[in-house]
Amino acid sequence: MADKHIDDISGVETTGHEWDGIRELNNPLPRWWLWTFYATIVWALAYTVVYPAWPMLTSATKGLWGYSSRAELSAELSAAKTAKGDMLQKIAATPVKDILADPQLTKFATAAGAAAFKVNCVQCHGSGAAGGAGYPNLNDDDWLWGGNIEQIHQTISHGIRFQDDPETRTSEMPAFGDILKPDEIKQVAAYVVSLTDKPHNAALVEPGKQLFADNCASCHGQDAKGNREFGAPNLADAIWLKVKGEEQIVAQIRQPKHGVMPGWNARLGDATVKQLAVYIHSLGGGE
Known part of the structure; x- marks a missing residue:
């Protein structure tokens, strides 16, 4: 056997391995580290005896303690389902306006409603409920049919212009292209624009105001601030x-677009609809 090589600087024996003139020192592991390593081996072996560990053909060893993470999860899910079921029963039995008077029910309904909103409503109203072109923003105070909790519940339950529900909310603006002349439509549009902005031709505002009073005020009101009984929007705000723009207002007066919202009560059940109503009401735009 070759003589052992001792490093000149440290005085430690080397392993005999050498790379580019650099020799590897043969420093033993500290005793505490070694005993810790041995302890982990003993711990691992004991763990495989106490807990399920060793795979077999169709299952695995059960372990001395018979522990099962699946059984624990199943028990937790069962307990959560039971607790959730109790809350759902309370919500189903409580009028929607009274849910807001119960902080515990309100908290549960808001969280559950947020989840239901993400599954059923974001496709039209957006993930933040800010809406999009042709879809209402549910965060503001501009409500076609009213923004208190009962009105919101009614709208979600039965929808808007939803033919499958006889209690659906219905309003339909007539196509004034069949009633007014093209120049008269431009005059009405100019007046409507003047309520919040400057129209292209200010001279059209006064005759448009009279035409509005004769043809539009019955739904939108003499002040053009809308009427929630008919779902007629407020034309005097900037929403x-x-x-x-004025051109699109002209087009809407001539041949109006009518949106449709499904009635969700038949699809989701009254308890979920109540939760949605509470969540939407909580966004800040409710009354």
């Missing part, structure tokens, strides 16, 4: 649902 527009289906149009943007």
Whole structure:
């Protein structure tokens, strides 16, 4: 056997391995580290005896303690389902306006409603409920049919212009292209624009105001602030649902677009609809 090589600087024996003139020192592991390593081996062996560990053909060893993470998860899910079921029963039995008077029910309904909203409503209203072109923003105070909790519940339950539900909310603006002349439509549009902005031709505003009073005020009101009984929008604010700009207002008056929202009560059940109503009401735009 070759003589052992001792490093000149450290005085430690080397392993005999050498790379580019660099020799590897043969420093033993500290005793505490070694005993810790041995302890982990003993711990691992004991663990495989106590807990399920060793795979077999169709199952695995059960372990001395008979522990099962699946059984624990199943028990937790069962307990959560039971607790959730109790809350759902309370919500189903409680009028929607009274849910807001119960902080515990409100908290549960808001969280559950947020989840239901993400599954059923974001496709039209967006993940933040800010809406999009032709779809209402549910975060503001501009409500076609009213924004208190009962009105929101009614809208979600039965929808808007939803033919499958006889209790659906229905309003339909007539096509004034069949009633007014093209120049008269431009005059009405100019007046409507003047309520929040400057029209292209200010001279059209006054005749448009009279035409509005004769043809539009019965739904939108003499002040053009809308009527929630008919779902008629407020035209005196700067919030527009289906149009943007004077040309689109002209087009809407001539041949209006009518949106449709399904009635969700038959699909989701009253408890989920109540949760959705509470969540939407909580966004800040409710009354």
